[in-house]
Amino acid sequence: MFVTAVESRPAGLVGNAPAGARPPMARVLAFVALTKPRIIELLLISTIPVMFLAAHGLPDLGLVLLVVFGGYLSAGSANAFNMYIDRDIDRLMHRTERRPLVTGMVSPRESIVFASALGVISTAWFWFLVNPLSAALSVFAIFYYVVVYTMLLKRRTPQNIVWGGIAGCMQVLIGWTAVTNSLDWAPVVLFAVVFFWTPPHYWPLSMKFTDDYTNAGVPMLPVVAGNKVVANQIVLYSWVMVGVSMLLWPAADTGPLYPIAAALLGAAWLWEAHGLQRRAKAEVTGAGLKEMRLFHWSITYLTLLFVAVAVDPLLF
Numbered sequence: 282m283f284v285t286a287v288e289s290r291p292a293g294l295v296g297n298a299p300a301g302a303r304p305p306m307a308r309v310l311a312f313v314a315l316t317k318p319r320i321i322e323l324l325l326i327s328t329i330p331v332m333f334l335a336a337h338g339l340p341d342l343g344l345v346l347l348v349v350f351g352g353y354l355s356a357g358s359a360n361a362f363n364m365y366i367d368r369d370i371d372r373l374m375h376r377t378e379r380r381p382l383v384t385g386m387v388s389p390r391e392s393i394v395f396a397s398a399l400g401v402i403s404t405a406w407f408w409f410l411v412n413p414l415s416a417a418l419s420v421f422a423i424f425y426y427v428v429v430y431t432m433l434l435k436r437r438t439p440q441n442i443v444w445g446g447i448a449g450c451m452q453v454l455i456g457w458t459a460v461t462n463s464l465d466w467a468p469v470v471l472f473a474v475v476f477f478w479t480p481p482h483y484w485p486l487s488m489k490f491t492d493d494y495t496n497a498g499v500p501m502l503p504v505v506a507g508n509k510v511v512a513n514q515i516v517l518y519s520w521v522m523v524g525v526s527m528l529l530w531p532a533a534d535t536g537p538l539y540p541i542a543a544a545l546l547g548a549a550w551l552w553e554a555h556g557l558q559r560r561a562k563a564e565v566t567g568a569g570l571k572e573m574r575l576f577h578w579s580i581t582y583l584t585l586l587f588v589a590v591a592v593d594p595l596l597f
Contacts, residue, residue, distance in 0.1 A: 307386060308386060308387070311387045312395060316361060321352070321356045321357065323580065325452070327452050327456070327471070327475055327587055328453070328455065330590040331453050331456035332344070333591035333592075333594055334457075334533060335467075339595070340460055344460070348459045351415075352403075352419075354402055354403035358396050358398075358423055360426075363427065364380055365382065365392045365393050367431065368382040370497035373493075373496050374497050400420075404416050407455075412462045415458045415459045423448075426449075429445070429448075435499060436499055442484070450479075453468050453471045466532040467533035470525065470533075474525050475583070477525055478583060480515070480518045481522070484511050484514065484515055485515070485573060485574075486573070487503045488572040489572055491503045512558040513558065516554050519550055520551065526547060529590070536597025538589055538596060546582050550579070553578050
């Protein structure tokens with residue numbers, strides 16, 4: 282399972298690094314890098330606030346710490362598997378050419394063992410310290426990201442990030458079930474918010490690194506369709522995302538803070554999305570396209586929206 286072609290290398294070499302020239306601390310940091318910690322930060326933003334909503338106030342701090350650490354292990358396992366599978370194309374893209382499997386700081390065998398260990402530990406962690414439902418959702422998230430997204434979708438369809446984003450949405454459900462040991466409409470709505478957020482979050486980044494994806498043969502939407510089509514899709518998904526975000530108000534019976542925050546944040550998002558669309562239609566390219574403005578704002582948007590999710594039940 283999870284096997285791709287590996288080029289032969291001289292004895293004593295792993296990747297580009299001589300086997301005897303890998304300092305211990307650099308090796309530790311390389312294994313941490315396999316988990317893609319910056320991406321995991323984004324996933325956890327959507328986990329803790331949902332626990333506040335599920336608890337109708339302050340959740341148990343011990344449970345929060347258990348879920349956060351288990352979520353890090355689970356997402357880290359999926360990300361490490363992803364780097365193992367994608368090591369051939371990672372060496373072809375400037376954005377990923379310093380990843381541990383490309384530089385040789387970690388060998389393919391080490392990465393697969395590390396990813397498997399994290400997966401087993403995270404599953405046991407959730408099962409015995411949180412609850413079996415959260416553990417099952419965690420296993421599904423790993424499977425979906427590794428098999429469905431990385432192995433089946435990423436290299437075959439420009440809709441890869443749309444359906445592949447389901448894996449990242451699972452943290453919302455895990456946060457809710459950790460508190461309630463059940464599912465409800467509120468986490469489903471937030472799941473949908475993250476689902477529709479993911480494409481307009483990631484496509485601007487893909488626009489920035491279109492050449493990278495072209496060189497690697499990955500059919501991201503900007504590679505196969507061009508900036509105008511991508512910008513139109515971004516606007517479409519943005520409107521749906523903002524509309525879905527308002528559904529949490531009746532689904533969770535929130536106070537007034539959340540819908541006001543969702544409306545204001547949504548308006549700011551749509552302003553940026555339509556601005557990118559206007560520049561794309563005017564055939565602006567290079568730095569003038571300012572596609573990364575929407576990418577960076579998307580992270581701020583999700584953070585502030587979920588802060589409102591957490592704060593609202595504390596006030597009302």
